[in-house]
Amino acid sequence: MYVLYEEGGELKTGSVLSASDATLQVENSQGKRSKIKSASVLIRFATPVPTVFMQQAQALSQEIDVELLWTTCTPDTEVGFESLAQTYMGAQAGPVDQAAILFCLHEAPLYFYRKGKGHFRPASEANLKAALIGLERKRQQEIQKEEALVALRQGIFPDWMRATLPGLIYAPDKNSLAFKTLDAAAATLHCSTAQVLEFCGVLRGPRDWHEGRFQYEYFGPWPEQTHFPLLDQSALLPLAADPVFSIDDASTTEIDDAFSVSEVDSEHWLVGIHIAAPALGISPGSPLDEGLQTRLSTVYMPGHKIPMLPDHVIETFTLQQGTVVPALSLLMTVRKSDHVIVQRNTCLQRVQVQQNLRSHEVESWFEPLSEAHLVSQPYAQALQVLWQLAQKMALQRGVGERPAPQYQDFTFHIESDRVQITPRPRGSPLDTLVAEMMIEANTYWGYCLAQAQWPALFRTQSNGKTSMSVRPGAHQGLGVSQYAWSTSPLRRYVDLINQWQLIRLIRQAPPVFDQEAPLLDIARHFELAYDAYNEFQRQMERYWCLRWIEQEALQETTATLMREGVGRLDGLPLVLKVMGATALPSGSQVSVSLGHPNLWDLSVPCHLK
Numbered sequence: 001m002y003v004l005y006e007e008g009g010e011l012k013t014g015s016v017l018s019a020s021d022a023t024l025q026v027e028n029s030q031g032k033r034s035k036i037k038s039a040s041v042l043i044r045f046a047t048p049v050p051t052v053f054m055q056q057a058q059a060l061s062q063e064i065d066v067e068l069l070w071t072t073c074t075p076d077t078e079v080g081f082e083s084l085a086q087t088y089m090g091a092q093a094g095p096v097d098q099a100a101i102l103f104c105l106h107e108a109p110l111y112f113y114r115k116g117k118g119h120f121r122p123a124s125e126a127n128l129k130a131a132l133i134g135l136e137r138k139r140q141q142e143i144q145k146e147e148a149l150v151a152l153r154q155g156i157f158p159d160w161m162r163a164t165l166p167g168l169i170y171a172p173d174k175n176s177l178a179f180k181t182l183d184a185a186a187a188t189l190h191c192s193t194a195q196v197l198e199f200c201g202v203l204r205g206p207r208d209w210h211e212g213r214f215q216y217e218y219f220g221p222w223p224e225q226t227h228f229p230l231l232d233q234s235a236l237l238p239l240a241a242d243p244v245f246s247i248d249d250a251s252t253t254e255i256d257d258a259f260s261v262s263e264v265d266s267e268h269w270l271v272g273i274h275i276a277a278p279a280l281g282i283s284p285g286s287p288l289d290e291g292l293q294t295r296l297s298t299v300y301m302p303g304h305k306i307p308m309l310p311d312h313v314i315e316t317f318t319l320q321q322g323t324v325v326p327a328l329s330l331l332m333t334v335r336k337s338d339h340v341i342v343q344r345n346t347c348l349q350r351v352q353v354q355q356n357l358r359s360h361e362v363e364s365w366f367e368p369l370s371e372a373h374l375v376s377q378p379y380a381q382a383l384q385v386l387w388q389l390a391q392k393m394a395l396q397r398g399v400g401e402r403p404a405p406q407y408q409d410f411t412f413h414i415e416s417d418r419v420q421i422t423p424r425p426r427g428s429p430l431d432t433l434v435a436e437m438m439i440e441a442n443t444y445w446g447y448c449l450a451q452a453q454w455p456a457l458f459r460t461q462s463n464g465k466t467s468m469s470v471r472p473g474a475h476q477g478l479g480v481s482q483y484a485w486s487t488s489p490l491r492r493y494v495d496l497i498n499q500w501q502l503i504r505l506i507r508q509a510p511p512v513f514d515q516e517a518p519l520l521d522i523a524r525h526f527e528l529a530y531d532a533y534n535e536f537q538r539q540m541e542r543y544w545c546l547r548w549i550e551q552e553a554l555q556e557t558t559a560t561l562m563r564e565g566v567g568r569l570d571g572l573p574l575v576l577k578v579m580g581a582t583a584l585p586s587g588s589q590v591s592v593s594l595g596h597p598n599l600w601d602l603s604v605p606c607h608l609k
Contacts, residue, residue: 001015001016001044001045001046002014002015002016002044002045002046002049002050002053003016003024003026003041003042003043003044003045004041004042004043004045004053004095004099004102005026005036005040005041005042006040006042006117006118007034007036007040011042011099011102011103011106012028013028013029013050013051013053013054014026014027014028014029014034014050015027015028015050017033019038020038021038022037022038023035023036023037023038024036024037024038024041028050029050029051039117040117042081042102042117042118043095043098043099043102044095045095045096053095053096053099054099056096056100057096057099057100057102057103058100058103060096060097060100061099061100061101061103061104061107064088064100064101064104066104066108066111067111068088069084069088069101069104069111070108070111070112070122070123070128072084072087072088073122074122075122075124075125076121076122076124077121077122078115078119078120078121079119079120079121079122080118080119080120081098081101081102081105081118081119081120082098082118084101084105084120085097085098085100085101088101089101102118105120110123110128110131110132110135111123111128141177144160144177145177145180145181145184148160148161148181148185149181149184149185149188152181152182152185152189152196152199152200153185153188153189155199155200155201156200157197157200157201157202160178161178161181161182162202164176164178165202166212166216168182169194169197169202169203169209169212169213169216170212170213170216170217171216171217172193179193182196182197192600194206194209194600195600197209205599206543206599206600207417207543207547207599209600210539210540210543211301211304211540214299214536215306218299218529218532218533219294219295219299219306222291222310226310226312227310227312228286228287228288228310228312228313230281230282230288230313230316231280231281231282231283232281233280233281233326234277234280234281234325234326234350237326237348237349237350238349238350239324239349239350239351239352240260240272240274240327240329240349240350240351240352241262242260242261242262242270242272243260243351243352243353243354244258244259244260244272244274244319244327244351244352244353244354245258245259245260245353245354245355245356245357245379245382246258246259246319246321246353246355246356246357247259247357247358247359247362247430247433247434248356248357248358248359249358249359249360250358250359250360253314253318254298254307254309254314254318254490254491255276255318255319255320255353255356255490256275256276256318256319256487256488256489256490256491256495257273257274257275257276257319257434257437257438257487257488258274258319258327258351258353259271259272259273259274259382259386259437260272260274260351260382261381261382261385261386264333266336267335267336267337268333268334268335268336268342269333269334269336269385270331270332270333270334271331271332271334271385271386271389272329272330272331272332273329273330273332273437273438273440273441273487274319274327274328274329274351275327275328275329275330275441275486275487275489275499276317276318276319276325276326276327276489276490277317277325277326277327277328277348277489277499277503278309278313278316278317278489278490278496278499279328279489279496279499279500279503280326280348280503281313281316281317282313282496284500284512288310288313292308292309292493292496293493293522293525295308295493296308296492296493296494296525296526296529296530297491297492297493297526297529297530297533298490298491298492299533299536299537300537301536301537301540301541302412302414302419302540302541302544303412303414303419303544307491308490308491308492308493309490314490317490318490319351319353319356320353320356321353321354321355321356322353323352323353324350324351324352324353325350325351325353326348326349326350326351327348327349327350327351328346328347328348328486328499328502328503329346329347329348329349329351330344330345330346330440330441330444330445331344331345331346331347332344332345332440334385334389338392339388339389339391339392340392341389344444346444346445346448346502346506347506348503348506355378355379357378357379359430359431362383362430363428363430365377366383366429366430383433386433386437387429387433389436390432390433390435390436390437391436393436393439393440394432394436397439397478397479397480398479399479409423409424409425409426410422410423410424410541410572410573411423411424412541412544414544418551419544419547419548419551421544421545421548421571421572421573423571438487439478439480439483441486441487442459442483442484442485442486442487443478443480443481443482443483445484445486445498445502446458446472446480446482446483446484446486447472447481447482448502448505449472449484449498449501449502449505450472450482452505454501454505454511454513454514455470455501455511455513455514455515455516455519456470456472456484456497456498456501456513456519457469457470457484457485457494457497457498457519457522457523457526458470458471458472458473458482458483458484459475459483459484459485460472460473460474460475460483461474461475461476461477461478462474462476463476464477467527468494468523468524468526468527469523470516470519470520470523471516472484484498485498486498486499486502493522493526494522494523494526497512497513497519497522500512500513501513539602541573542574542602543599543602545569545572545573545574546574546597546598546599546602546604547597547599548572549594549597549604550596550597550599554594555593555594556591556592556593556594556609557569557570557571557591557592557594558570558589558590558591558592559576559578559589559590559591559592559606560587560588560589560590561578561581561584561585561586561587561588561589561590562575562586563586564582565577565578565579565580565581565582565583565584566578567581567590567592567606569592576592576604576606577606578590578592578606578607578608579605579606579607579608580607580608581608584608590608590609591608591609592606592607592608592609593606593607593609594606595607
């Protein structure tokens, strides 16, 4: 005696060795013995032998018209396979016929739903129609996918996949046909999906991919209507008596700050710190403001930046040479004899920007300790006054004698995809001059907001931890009682908010923000975004370091070990794991060999020589 039974959803046959009311001992054609339940048996037969039985039943099942079989059933009524076999094959349907029907039912889940061993329910007409449409759609998709794979392997990107960009590149739906097709092409071409996109001309290369992915995730384009209307509150502002000048990198277009120096009398200077005033033109709660709350800051990277503000807003308020623009000014009366500030005054005014000095040009001659050398240079006296004042400010904050500048910072100059990386002194006199002026303005304006007890966004530091706060608090690293970012309103949303508050305070008008809760939410989002932006900047600096290694075909260099075999390459802001150097102490100078950089995952093999 033989049986056909179901085990684990699979139909099997075997010879019966022994049987009881509840179980059977069977042996399959490979000689494997199993104990099965009697309820699992679907068909008992004496002939033919199981292997032949299965062959005959499977062959016969292929001849069955499953649609005709479905039409013989009563809708929404369960039916056994034996009954279906008699209906379709005739009353004399034998074990092979029944098994053929059973195989057919198992292989037609669109037409028949399984409802227990040997029992099925025919699909409703509506469900069957929908299932068949879905099946046809899937078949067409498979054809579409195969055609697309052929095109992708030839470097041709199908139009229907192009319609899914840019999401397919940066945030793919892995269940979508487009991604499955792209992923299959990557497997065939033995590369990443991004490299397939480069091969097909969708991406220009790894730089395009890294920068595009970040912008897609955090920024996106401005709305189609990007020319936001601006308020005009500058017409009635008084014109400052003294022209101003700025000091910035050559690539800076968002010029937030400028300076002026004039003589009040024989004993005093008047020093002005002038900050661009976009808060006069941007209305709180406007569509432009809503967009800024998602951007929060300009993002910098070597060779490129993503500005916080639209271009026309920057052009309206930047302190560009040759323009007259509104500014929030901190005017300080400074005693000549000891460079002590004897009076401070904040005002709104229009300033005439006489010149944009570029730091790399000024640094080539600026040496504050050599006054004679400064005399022949533009703004020599003004810079000397600012430098002496900066030194006094630093001392008052408790800053000790500054160490000699170290080559720890680097400048990336990129042109036609070639990169030049040059060291730049950190803490140079010119950097110190500008930094001290900004610290003074942010500290004093933070004091004004704190005295008024107005909510604002303060930068605090305690026990080495820096954070945003809506209440004033000490910044231990700077040595000040309160510090409110206010000097970069073209580049940071925090500064723009504080400028709104300061302008209202000057005009003795109600504050824009009179409750802490909205500012707490902005501070939280800003810190998260600012960390992400800084991480992206470091990532792109790493990209350009690897690009430089590739460009210069660098294979050997030296490195300074830091810890656990991690080393910083000499002459580059690049940290790598040095294979073979784990046991060496930190500070060791070692020679290393470099493999070929992978600009997609930002890695490069580095081995101890």
